[in-house]
Amino acid sequence: MADRTAPWRATILTLYPEMFPGPLGISLSGDALARGTWALEARQIREHGIGRHRSVDDTPAGGGAGMVLRCDVLAAAIDAAAADDPRPRLLMSPRGKPLSQTRVRALSAGPGAVIVCGRFEGVDERVIAGRGLEEVSIGDYVLSGGEIAALVLIDSCVRLLPGVMGKIASGEEESFESGRLEYPHYTRPREWEGRAIPDVLNSGNHGAIARWRETESERLTRERRPDLLGSGKD
Numbered sequence: 001m002a003d004r005t006a007p008w009r010a011t012i013l014t015l016y017p018e019m020f021p022g023p024l025g026i027s028l029s030g031d032a033l034a035r036g037t038w039a040l041e042a043r044q045i046r047e048h049g050i051g052r053h054r055s056v057d058d059t060p061a062g063g064g065a066g067m068v069l070r071c072d073v074l075a076a077a078i079d080a081a082a083a084d085d086p087r088p089r090l091l092m093s094p095r096g097k098p099l100s101q102t103r104v105r106a107l108s109a110g111p112g113a114v115i116v117c118g119r120f121e122g123v124d125e126r127v128i129a130g131r132g133l134e135e136v137s138i139g140d141y142v143l144s145g146g147e148i149a150a151l152v153l154i155d156s157c158v159r160l161l162p163g164v165m166g167k168i169a170s171g172e173e174e175s176f177e178s179g180r181l182e183y184p185h186y187t188r189p190r191e192w193e194g195r196a197i198p199d200v201l202n203s204g205n206h207g208a209i210a211r212w213r214e215t216e217s218e219r220l221t222r223e224r225r226p227d228l229l230g231s232g233k234d
């Protein structure tokens with residue numbers, strides 16, 4: 001378990017540090033950042049670039065389109081930011097293992113993360129093994145770079161830190177980790193554009209309400225995410 005008197009720390013290695021904290025600077029995560037519950041450092045990879053132009057990329061060995069982030073440049077950026085650092089080192093990549101709530105919980109419970117944001121066609125494969133990078137994907141689609149994926153990952157971790165969400169967070173997560181989607185929610189007005197709140201929710205019968213929610217949860221999961229049923233949490 002991490003030392004919770006120290007802030008959870010995210011170090012981002014990127015060619016676009018101005019993208020941070022971005023949306024994480026407002027609302028609950030922004031308030032927590034201002035309070036010192038977590039800390040963010042966005043570092044410019046180009047500071048470790050080669051030559052007068054601070055070049056960070058080169059053409060792919062074997063030919064082909066696009067550019068590849070150099071292993072020596074990225075390694076220098078990682079070493080300057082996080083040598084002898086116990087935090088996991090992540091590389092945001094569509095090729096990575098899909099991010100899960102289970103992984104988010106583990107990351108959130110630790111000291112933080114060092115997050116490398118890829119650009120171009122990819123990064124030189126050798127730095128992945130050479131610096132022990134764990135490739136993480138946020139879904140089966142391709143973003144123009146890892147920055148937005150890093151924001152997603154950090155948001156999912158920060159909201160679980162003690163005091164960030166208060167009581168709101170934990171219940172939902174439990175239900176997600178139990179492998180079911182959430183049941184539908186309603187609030188006033190009781191009827192809107194001809195659509196009524198299901199009667200059971202106004203019945204005051206807590207047992208019946210709990211059963212209805214359970215059934216709806218299962219129905220939605222079966223319809224939308226049958227892959228979640230009967231398998232593990234990931």
Ligand code: ADE
Nearest residue numbers: 092093094137138143149
């Ligand atoms: N970089 C580009 N696409 C990505 C994705 N789907 N997940 C994580 N990083 C990415």
